[in-house]
Amino acid sequence: MPLLARELLNVGMSPDALPSAALVALTGVHLSFGGGGNGELKVLDGIDLVIPRGEFLAVLGPSGCGKSTLLRLVAGLLSPTAGSISWSEGLIERRPSRMAMNFQKPVLLPWLSLEQNALLPFNLAKSEFDKGMAEAKERLERLLQLTGLEPFRHYLPHELSGGMQMRAALVRTLIVQPDLVLMDEPFAAIDELTREGLGRDFRSIVARSDAGTIFVTHSIHEAAFLADRVVILSPRPSRILADLAVPLPGGERDISQRRNDVYLDFCDSLREIIANG
Amino acid sequence: MPLLARELLNVGMSPDALPSAALVALTGVHLSFGGGGNGELKVLDGIDLVIPRGEFLAVLGPSGCGKSTLLRLVAGLLSPTAGSISWSEGLIERRPSRMAMNFQKPVLLPWLSLEQNALLPFNLAKSEFDKGMAEAKERLERLLQLTGLEPFRHYLPHELSGGMQMRAALVRTLIVQPDLVLMDEPFAAIDELTREGLGRDFRSIVARSDAGTIFVTHSIHEAAFLADRVVILSPRPSRILADLAVPLPGGERDISQRRNDVYLDFCDSLREIIANG
Amino acid sequence: MADSRQDLLKGFSLGLRTGAATVTNIALAVAFIVALWWSIVAIFSLPTFLLPSPAEVALAFFHRPAFFLQHAQVTAYHAALGFIIGNSLGVALAIVLYRFTRIRTLTMPVLISFQAIPIVALAPILIVWFGTGMASKVVMASILCFFPIVINTLQAFSSIDRDYAELFDFYRANYAQKLKLLLFPASFTSIVAAMQISAGLAVVGTIVAELTGSDRGLGHVLLNTSFRFEIPSMFVAMVLSALLGIVFFNMPRVLRYVIPRSWKLGLV
Amino acid sequence: MADSRQDLLKGFSLGLRTGAATVTNIALAVAFIVALWWSIVAIFSLPTFLLPSPAEVALAFFHRPAFFLQHAQVTAYHAALGFIIGNSLGVALAIVLYRFTRIRTLTMPVLISFQAIPIVALAPILIVWFGTGMASKVVMASILCFFPIVINTLQAFSSIDRDYAELFDFYRANYAQKLKLLLFPASFTSIVAAMQISAGLAVVGTIVAELTGSDRGLGHVLLNTSFRFEIPSMFVAMVLSALLGIVFFNMPRVLRYVIPRSWKLGLV
Amino acid sequence: SSEDDAQAIEEQQETLQSISFRLAWVPDMAEAGVFVARKFGYFQSNGLEVKIEPGGFGLDPIRLVAAGSNDFGIAGAGNLLIARSQGVPVVAIAAEFQNTPVGFVTRADSGITQFEDFRGKRVGVQTGADTDVLFRALLAKHDMTSSDVREVPIQFDMGPFVNNLIDVLPAYVTNQPITLKNRGFDINVLTAKELGLQYYGNVFFTTEEMVRTNPELVTSFVRAIDQGWRRAIDDREAAIEAVAAFTDDFERSELEEIYEAVIPFILPDEEDVQVLGMTRTRWVDTAQVLIDAGLIRDIGDIDRAFTNQFISQ
Ligand SMILES: Nc1ncnc2c1ncn2[C@@H]1O[C@H](COP(=O)(O)OP(=O)(O)OP(=O)(O)O)[C@@H](O)[C@H]1O
Numbered sequence A, B: 001m002p003l004l005a006r007e008l009l010n011v012g013m014s015p016d017a018l019p020s021a022a023l024v025a026l027t028g029v030h031l032s033f034g035g036g037g038n039g040e041l042k043v044l045d046g047i048d049l050v051i052p053r054g055e056f057l058a059v060l061g062p063s064g065c066g067k068s069t070l071l072r073l074v075a076g077l078l079s080p081t082a083g084s085i086s087w088s089e090g091l092i093e094r095r096p097s098r099m100a101m102n103f104q105k106p107v108l109l110p111w112l113s114l115e116q117n118a119l120l121p122f123n124l125a126k127s128e129f130d131k132g133m134a135e136a137k138e139r140l141e142r143l144l145q146l147t148g149l150e151p152f153r154h155y156l157p158h159e160l161s162g163g164m165q166m167r168a169a170l171v172r173t174l175i176v177q178p179d180l181v182l183m184d185e186p187f188a189a190i191d192e193l194t195r196e197g198l199g200r201d202f203r204s205i206v207a208r209s210d211a212g213t214i215f216v217t218h219s220i221h222e223a224a225f226l227a228d229r230v231v232i233l234s235p236r237p238s239r240i241l242a243d244l245a246v247p248l249p250g251g252e253r254d255i256s257q258r259r260n261d262v263y264l265d266f267c268d269s270l271r272e273i274i275a276n277g
Numbered sequence C, D: 001m002a003d004s005r006q007d008l009l010k011g012f013s014l015g016l017r018t019g020a021a022t023v024t025n026i027a028l029a030v031a032f033i034v035a036l037w038w039s040i041v042a043i044f045s046l047p048t049f050l051l052p053s054p055a056e057v058a059l060a061f062f063h064r065p066a067f068f069l070q071h072a073q074v075t076a077y078h079a080a081l082g083f084i085i086g087n088s089l090g091v092a093l094a095i096v097l098y099r100f101t102r103i104r105t106l107t108m109p110v111l112i113s114f115q116a117i118p119i120v121a122l123a124p125i126l127i128v129w130f131g132t133g134m135a136s137k138v139v140m141a142s143i144l145c146f147f148p149i150v151i152n153t154l155q156a157f158s159s160i161d162r163d164y165a166e167l168f169d170f171y172r173a174n175y176a177q178k179l180k181l182l183l184f185p186a187s188f189t190s191i192v193a194a195m196q197i198s199a200g201l202a203v204v205g206t207i208v209a210e211l212t213g214s215d216r217g218l219g220h221v222l223l224n225t226s227f228r229f230e231i232p233s234m235f236v237a238m239v240l241s242a243l244l245g246i247v248f249f250n251m252p253r254v255l256r257y258v259i260p261r262s263w264k265l266g267l268v
Numbered sequence E: 001s002s003e004d005d006a007q008a009i010e011e012q013q014e015t016l017q018s019i020s021f022r023l024a025w026v027p028d029m030a031e032a033g034v035f036v037a038r039k040f041g042y043f044q045s046n047g048l049e050v051k052i053e054p055g056g057f058g059l060d061p062i063r064l065v066a067a068g069s070n071d072f073g074i075a076g077a078g079n080l081l082i083a084r085s086q087g088v089p090v091v092a093i094a095a096e097f098q099n100t101p102v103g104f105v106t107r108a109d110s111g112i113t114q115f116e117d118f119r120g121k122r123v124g125v126q127t128g129a130d131t132d133v134l135f136r137a138l139l140a141k142h143d144m145t146s147s148d149v150r151e152v153p154i155q156f157d158m159g160p161f162v163n164n165l166i167d168v169l170p171a172y173v174t175n176q177p178i179t180l181k182n183r184g185f186d187i188n189v190l191t192a193k194e195l196g197l198q199y200y201g202n203v204f205f206t207t208e209e210m211v212r213t214n215p216e217l218v219t220s221f222v223r224a225i226d227q228g229w230r231r232a233i234d235d236r237e238a239a240i241e242a243v244a245a246f247t248d249d250f251e252r253s254e255l256e257e258i259y260e261a262v263i264p265f266i267l268p269d270e271e272d273v274q275v276l277g278m279t280r281t282r283w284v285d286t287a288q289v290l291i292d293a294g295l296i297r298d299i300g301d302i303d304r305a306f307t308n309q310f311i312s313q
């Protein structure tokens, strides 16, 4: 069992007794996809993981190891084959006001403009939001500026480039201010410079709130630079290879830290764990 | 006009008079998307570009600048608003045997298994291929091994992870052996280690043939490491900011060159051009 | 290549684009039919009582236009009511059946078996239950409209991309929201196409009902003129029913201009 | 949540899954209808001539089962032929119309106007052209089948994702390949749904044709028994036509097991 | 031997002339003579091979015969006159029903026993049908208009009457009253004749052209049905057997009842008229009914609407 999880979980604790600091706890979670002509496929093979309030957790792992599946489990969109997951109160029931998710694909509704797509969470769960549409619209403006999508607000999804579609999905995710944010490779289709800027901005947005974050990425540097803690998954069937705190200060971070030796060494060690996993 | 293009093109040459070493030449290509309620959008603003036989060209540029659009133009799927494009003989007409394209999205047919999707080009243009299905199947096996998809050959697309879908599309693209390969961020959804491996393998595959390659990527390091030449596009409306030869040897490359100072400096200079663009 | 792509991507319109273009196309089509008809009559030198020429039919119409138009109006009114009722109920049922799989499993065979009962055979019973007045006509038109809508709507709902379903599940959208923001917009063109099919059936259903007991409507005119051997007048009724069909076929397309706008407005 | 997702994603089957489940469901549905029917008769104490009880209808059937089954067989045969012809022509026309936009623009209003002419009124002309025999029945069944298929197939073709269109254009797929590898597989469930609609219409079309001049088939039995007020026998004919409808409705589903497999085989 | 017989028939068939014949409605005892002619070889012995085709809903024998789809047909005499008034060249070659079997049925307890009693009552109207024609003529004859009764549009089934939606049911008295009585209804039957109308029922007809160009064929045809009807009238068993051989729609007991009801309408009720024969007087009366009903303007060239030339004297 990884270190942090062991700290937070008393062995033998019932899944409902969630430590007050924790948002989600996974205990011995197994998941298999089954049947359908291709035989059973074991994807997750005993995952123990706790996400505390206010923490930014990055998840690294080879393609197809089960990262998206893990996020789906945390989001309550899938149920584990074995093991259990417990959420802090209201987290599941009050999506999307308390939990937000950025899917690996943009999943924009083709008949709605960028702006309308971005406001979808509000329209789907009006009653959940304390702050109303006015505030959402203010936030929309800021996010459109941030992502450089302002001139395209009335474009339909098929008129946007691949990266712009991902950014539009990002706006939709961040327009709510939840307790837990699930991000599935949000910056994969975006160029390096924009990506760095967006990463920094994203971290400062969640750092200012008390939100916890699970951030799936393929970039070791991005994981190390953005997160407070990095979890590395093994190839399928996936177990947790490592669960490490990032040796950088909390709060906002600036680009200069990327030349920092501690940071570069940390990246190298992550790289080594992955390569040997 | 960028250097290489000037070398290859005689000023005032007719678009049909393509230098024998060139696969494609773009001359003063402009492209706008228009009308549709959102006004005109200038995307490409005078692109001159020549892709010689056997060259690996990387294209860098901010999200939404027009990289995918440029590939669509080269592929003959769009026509320029102004300017002209000429192809070496048969390149357009004999797709996919002489030109292959890897789209930014995987675009796998949902009702076909991975394997069936990968063999699609052969089924669509049987008569174009000198070498028959037997050879294609051999190649399929090698590519499935290379991409680690062998155990999933009978899976349907929705049963694959995001990265696996991209890899499946890659198999479909590389199963033919064309003169020109167009790659639109083929490794975007794939983890770093796999990505490095695939990149190396991809380069060695095309290096062994005489194929030209246009490779759109968001990663400066990837561009510098894989390509013979890098083109940097400005933000929309796009022009060519720089067109630079990569100071690394041709042929296959190995990972040690990534620690090479010449390489690192080159990356820094690319980075600088992009940042100031 | 660029062209062939454009072609393949061209939006679905059944060839009836904007209002003006629609009218032009229909005019062209009508001209074509009339030409064809006339040449058949001429080439086979068919007698009036088998197939009158377009001129004879036109003459019969202009002999008493008000008479024909009044009856056509009655049929149009009943067909429109039947269309609205049949489609509303059909969509409503599809909504329920999509939600409750168990009910769908049990209900479909029942519905299908009703669909296969020839309405002409049902007519006498409908007359007994709903009287010879308007109700029996409207009921028959509704019944004919009903099935294509139910089946096509269910089909359209079921073929929506699973990624969207996941998105809406994540956002805890309730069924009403799924309907409004996902199922309907995504199925819109399918449902309009189904309504276009049922629009024609509404006209046919009304006329068949009028054939089995009515003193008004095009069905009544058909029956009466065929008995009086006024074949050109009978063809006037047939031509009017065909024209009604064209008008009805284009009615659902109005939805394209009305509903999506309001959906969008409702959203932002 | 996981459950509701499953629900939303559930494949389209109109509640009729595998062969065994289908039979069970139909049996349940039939039992339900019979129970409902019987209780209506009992509660309102309806006389036989208005609505005979299931027992009376069953009695009428078992009085001369061979008679009814022979006529049902004739109808089934004609309807099946009409179904096959109508659907084949319908799909063929949709293929042509989708390819040639200009033709589509001009043809649709013509087709629509034909659809809205009540088939009963057309009967004399069809009889003159096709005779009183089998041909006129098959033609009418085909005509009724034809339109839903054309319209739904066109609609399904037109709603295919543009990314796929681009892929096929890049690979220079010709129209035949697009049809075989993209348009048909992607529209498969839509086309099956449309065929299910037209399967019911094929039965109705045949019976209507039999009402207009025939000495065989369920339509003939309906006409005869209704005229002679043999209401239980008339209901036997109606029940048989409903059962035929159920059988026909499930026929297109066989395609699900046949065609996709061959497509796949053709591909690898 | 039977083989020789078969060969003989085959040889004979080669010389037979094929014609088609369209019934007015589904096969019924009303065409017993035709079926007897078929069953007992009278068509063959007259050199004919006859294809008998049923009528049905929405199908008009006059249009089919006039268009050349069929050679001969059966249709209401009234329809024939209406068609002729529209210029359709068809001509009656033999009467089948000397009087129309059309009439009205009322409930016994309704007290409706004559046309005057229709006032204010709910009368079923089968738009355009013979019953409608007779009803309009009767209105005119009694100086009534349609506003004197309550018209209810119906079709050919008895549902509305049985369910008491109407008081007066237009009916074929050879048929529907039997059904109603068998179902236990107590009814009055008013035939057209009893109400004072002289009106032919179904007649055999062909085109003027056929009469002009191929009178031998018409003669053969009429002779065959004449022989058929004479046998049918004399031999109930033969009639029933012949109808049952053509259609399995009826049960034997029904056929007997209908036979008894049909024959009186076939038998001539005028002086010097034989089976299938016609008179100018009754054709004029028939036309007068149509004139009263507003369906034709005048009797026109009534003499050319029918011909007795093929009836054996
Ligand atoms: N069909 C279209 N209609 C209108 N605008 C379009 C269309 N396709 C692309 N665009 C616009 O063209 C611009 C360039 O798009 P393109 O897809 O080429 O960008 P890109 O460089 O590939 O970006 P990315 O890196 O995000 O994929 C974008 O601003 C996009 O909005």
Ligand SMILES: Nc1ncnc2c1ncn2[C@@H]1O[C@H](COP(=O)(O)OP(=O)(O)OP(=O)(O)O)[C@@H](O)[C@H]1O
Pocket (backbone or CB within 6 Å): A033, A034, A041, A043, A061, A062, A063, A064, A065, A066, A067, A068, A069, A070, A104, A236, B152, B155, B158, B159, B160, B161, B162, B163, B164, B189, B190, B191
């Ligand atoms: N619906 C499904 N049916 C069967 N197998 C599935 C299904 N969904 C996912 N899988 C399998 O589960 C494994 C993990 O998938 P997942 O999407 O979680 O990977 P991932 O770590 O997100 O990969 P990537 O980095 O490529 O996105 C894959 O092998 C995939 O084939």
Ligand SMILES: [Mg+2]
Pocket (backbone or CB within 6 Å): A067, A068, A069, A104, A184, B161, B162, B163
């Ligand atoms: Mg994933």
Ligand SMILES: [Mg+2]
Pocket (backbone or CB within 6 Å): A161, A162, A163, B067, B068, B069, B104, B184
């Ligand atoms: Mg792109």
